[in-house]
Amino acid sequence: MLTMLAKILKVLNSQASPWQIGWAIALGLFAGILPLGLLTLLIVLIVCLLTVNLSTFIVVWGLTEGLMLLFATPLENLTWQYAQNDTLLQLLANTETLQLLHLHHTLTLGAFVLGAVLVVPVAWLSKVLVMQYRSRVMSSVQKWKLTQMLKASKLFALYEKLN
């Protein structure tokens, strides 16, 4: 937990561009919502190829995977209810690529649609929040006792050293 907090603070306080952090959060969320499969690998490939902040991506991916333990069943039920559309089913039946991406599976389809809808707004919102943080909160946070304690801890020193 401390490591995770340290990672987040380190990234927020680093020189990484707000867009890099924003896209890392959005794509981490997208990868976390999706069940592990080819689509997840595609997102990982995008993250690897673009200069998206890797630490943030991994942290958000892990957190979202945890959250999906709660939300997977309702999302699956919702998709099952709304995906019974002849045109959509015909499209999925005729396109093997879509089946290869497991988009004929209710949870994958629902997660893909939800992720696709959320990715751009979340990236933009995260970028705005990072900028707001840096301009308004960062200096105060640096003075917090908790931050100083974290920075002084051996774990943080080790983390710094490894990075």
Next chain:
Amino acid sequence: MIRKSGWLVFIVFFAALLALVYLVAGPAIRLGMVYSLEKAVGAEVNISKVSLELAPLALRINNLQITDAAKPTHNSLSFGHARAALEVWPALLGYYVIDELTVDGLQYGAERSSEGKVYRVPGSDSEKIDIAQLLQVDLPDADELIARANLQTPAKAEALKQLAATEQQQLKTLQTQLPTKDSLAQYQADIKALTDSKVANATDLAAKAQQLQQLKDKLNSEKAKVEQVKQQLTQSKNSLQRAVDDLTAASKADYAKVQQLANLSDGGLAGISQILLGDVWGERVAQLQTLYELAKPYIPEGGISGPGNETAEPEVVLPNRILPLPGQPYPDFWVKTARVNWLIGGGEATIALQDITAQHALINSATKFSLDVKQLPQLAAFNLSGEFAVLQQMVTNLNWQLDGLNLQPLTLGKGDTALDLAAGLISSSGKLNLTDNRIQQQASVVLNAANFNSSGNKYLQQLASLLNQQQQIPLNIATTGLISAPEVSIRSSLDKILGDALLGEAKQKVAAYQAELQAKLNSQLQTGLAGQQDWAALLTQQDGEVADISGSIETMLSAKMADVKDQAKDKLKDKLLDKLGGGN
């Protein structure tokens, strides 16, 4: 914005992921299987190893043991190893197509090396077929026979009781509408007062005539009410009479039915096997409902037939959440061939299965299965074959032939009525067709070379001796109808043997039973008819009273009207005479 080392990072990540899947998948699947199975059976489950083979893609399970929760020293099911070879391309598309499934060393009820833990103690084991229960022979008592015979008398008696209560209520309501003696006396007093009074002039005459008319109208209205009550009384009498006739007819029919069931009129016990074994066999057949429930989500909506379909049922959700694509390339799951090596009764049997799926329309073939067992220590031969398909309907066909199954010594009945079956060979053949939730089944079961002993009373010893003289004791079992409520017909020469043997002891019992049955039916008839005779008398009496009242009103009205008219005429005459006399 492009990361130069991106591809390298991705390749490292991908390789790490593959290595992780390869190393962790086996143990992870093992843990998942143990957890799910333990949750399902409520007892310890052991799996030695689960491994994943990459080329060809296959899952191997070694040494699976499921503890029998009712007997923890034994397994309910176990096998040495199982291997499922998965086809890669369908797996990538998300369909589980297993090219070949093999299970070796499958055993039911094998002893465990150490006692297994039990997490959930099972309830009463109704799944096991209790042969002793199947062959239990007790003369049913009157209550039991009445309960099984689905008698009409109680229903008719209840209907009569309700009808009598309703009619009684209606009559009470109507009674309040009838003119009472007081009101009739009041009418008489009013008419008398009116007729006794003197008519002063023409205006007075007109007023009195009007009052008289009003009284007449009121009396007419009362008369109409009386008529209505008379009609109602007639209707009540008719409907009560019909109900009584129904009850009497039902009672007669019921008695005939019970006599037929127990065959009391012939002094024998034929049909007892139907009564005794019918329900038990029906319950066994009803267990096939489980198969139907499993297949039901896959049966097209239009294909499900039967009265069970009329009730609204909760929406069935498929366990596999693949959208129902038109022209789906593969079934959700499909085991192309399966071979199960079954260790049974000191020998081996092989079960061969083909095309296991629930979406047969997609592969245009039915699931076929066969089991062939020969020369086991306790069984000469057993052959079972059949097919199963879920198309527009779920259709299952099954044929079996069982020869020379050695019966273990068993005791039928308890205490004084215990009968020991020391040895015997069972043979059976039959066929079964299950279409959706409707069953058609024919089976013959023959007990050969039976050796019965009894240390009980002399009648049972006589029975054992008679049974031992029989070369064969056959049972013919036919079942039709809904699997949830099957109609079972069981016929056997065993009935006649039992009847003959038990006749000595049963004669008195049957006579007493017949009397008890007759008394019970009579008592039910009396309960149904309770008070009906009194009511009939009351209705007749009321009918008479109403007729009297009606008649007296009519007479009174006519008489008084005539009086008033005469009086009015006289007065008019006198007046005219006076006027004429004055003119002279």
